[in-house]
Amino acid sequence: MAKIISANVYYVLIMITLGIESSCDETSVAILNGGSVLVSLTHSQEEHALYGGVVPEVASRAHLEKIDGLVKRALSECGLAPNDLELIAVTDSPGLAGALLVGISFALGLHTAYGIPVTGVNHLEGHICSLFIDRPNLTPPFIVLLASGGHTAIYNYQSYNNCKLLGQTVDDAAGEAFDKVGKLLGFTYPAGRAIEEEAAKAVNHDQHQDHKKITFPTAKFTSPEKSYCFSFSGLKTAVKNFISAQGEKYIDTNRPEICAAFQKNVVNTLVDNLEAAAKAHGVKTVAAAGGVACNGYLRRELEKRFGADNVMLPAPRLCTDNGAMIAMAGYMMHNSGRTRFPKMDPGRGI
Ligand code: KG4
Numbered sequence: 001m002a003k004i005i006s007a008n009v010y011y012v013l014i015m016i017t018l019g020i021e022s023s024c025d026e027t028s029v030a031i032l033n034g035g036s037v038l039v040s041l042t043h044s045q046e047e048h049a050l051y052g053g054v055v056p057e058v059a060s061r062a063h064l065e066k067i068d069g070l071v072k073r074a075l076s077e078c079g080l081a082p083n084d085l086e087l088i089a090v091t092d093s094p095g096l097a098g099a100l101l102v103g104i105s106f107a108l109g110l111h112t113a114y115g116i117p118v119t120g121v122n123h124l125e126g127h128i129c130s131l132f133i134d135r136p137n138l139t140p141p142f143i144v145l146l147a148s149g150g151h152t153a154i155y156n157y158q159s160y161n162n163c164k165l166l167g168q169t170v171d172d173a174a175g176e177a178f179d180k181v182g183k184l185l186g187f188t189y190p191a192g193r194a195i196e197e198e199a200a201k202a203v204n205h206d207q208h209q210d211h212k213k214i215t216f217p218t219a220k221f222t223s224p225e226k227s228y229c230f231s232f233s234g235l236k237t238a239v240k241n242f243i244s245a246q247g248e249k250y251i252d253t254n255r256p257e258i259c260a261a262f263q264k265n266v267v268n269t270l271v272d273n274l275e276a277a278a279k280a281h282g283v284k285t286v287a288a289a290g291g292v293a294c295n296g297y298l299r300r301e302l303e304k305r306f307g308a309d310n311v312m313l314p315a316p317r318l319c320t321d322n323g324a325m326i327a328m329a330g331y332m333m334h335n336s337g338r339t340r341f342p343k344m345d346p347g348r349g350i
């Protein structure tokens with residue numbers, strides 16, 4: 001069925017899904033037709049930069065201010081009315097309770113007013129489903145690295161109903177390490193992108209000029225059940241101790257080299273674990289999702305290590321928190337008959 005929007009705009013309707021994401025500091029809404037994005041709008045809350053991290057109360061209030069306007073704009077930008085929506089997908093866990101409640105309450109309001117079916121979506125499942133957006137030919141199996149500000153984990157994605165957690169961080173998430181080290185080096189929150197940009201200014205970092213060569217230790221697990229686990233809190237402490245030992249003047253002139261050494265350490269750890277998991281499970285295709293997957297150095301290293309044809313990466317705008325990945329997850333849940341009423345669940349897995 002085609003829906004005529006104007007004289008020269010029409011959609012061949014597959015299924016119209018509204019995705020709502022408000023689990024942390026991004027208010028994001030998107031409308032998908034099947035697995036394709038019609039519109040995606042995100043408001044990133046900059047007010048947290050003042051505090052060096054996300055303040056839950058501030059986040060909830062900012063979501064409440066923005067969500068209504070974003071949904072109205074999204075509908076109007078693709079010429080749709082609320083009644084055209086066939087499914088509402090909303091992040092219901094994990095996340096900040098007050099922030100989640102804003103998105104869930106808004107979704108339930110639309111559900112009550114217009115009778116549109118609603119489903120709760122696990123945020124981590126949303127990140128993984130971002131891989132399928134505009135990629136109808138992506139076929140499992142693949143091993144996926146999910147690296148964000150709140151989570152870092154490796155999954156064996158065999159099929160839609162068979163996605164197993166292989167390992168995860170035992171302390172800080174990779175993005176959290178970027179943010180905390182960034183704070184130590186004077187960058188505002190979130191610091192991942194700033195560290196990447198600063199690292200790109202490092203002179204000859206890879207050429208091991210002695211006076212510039214900075215390295216930090218990497219945590220390794222010896223027990224087999226932790227083979228694909230991560231630990232980043234020791235690395236953060238190592239950077240902190242290095243900064244205190246070297247003093248301000250050294251830091252000011254060597255910030256790019258410190259960023260490059262830190263970034264290299266995190267990326268090597270992520271890629272090494274992903275490679276070990278892929279080899280052990282005999283899977284050729286690997287993928288990465290979550291905010292840290294925006295990192296250009298990580299993306300290049302993955303392609304170098306596995307070959308570009310074997311690496312699946314969402315566009316950077318789909319790596320950080322966004323409503324499109326939530327809509328995609330809801331659409332896939334619908335297709336598998338697995339939708340569920342939103343339910344805030346403190347659990348972390350998927
Ligand atoms: O997925 P996301 O938007 O939110 C969570 O679910 O946590 O990820 C945000 C995280 C932040 O820690 C941010 O510093 C990190 O992703 N990030 C990056 C880059 N862009 C965002 N880390 C490294 N390099 C980047 N270019």
Ligand code: ZN
Pocket residue numbers: 123127148149290291320321
């Ligand atoms: Zn996220």
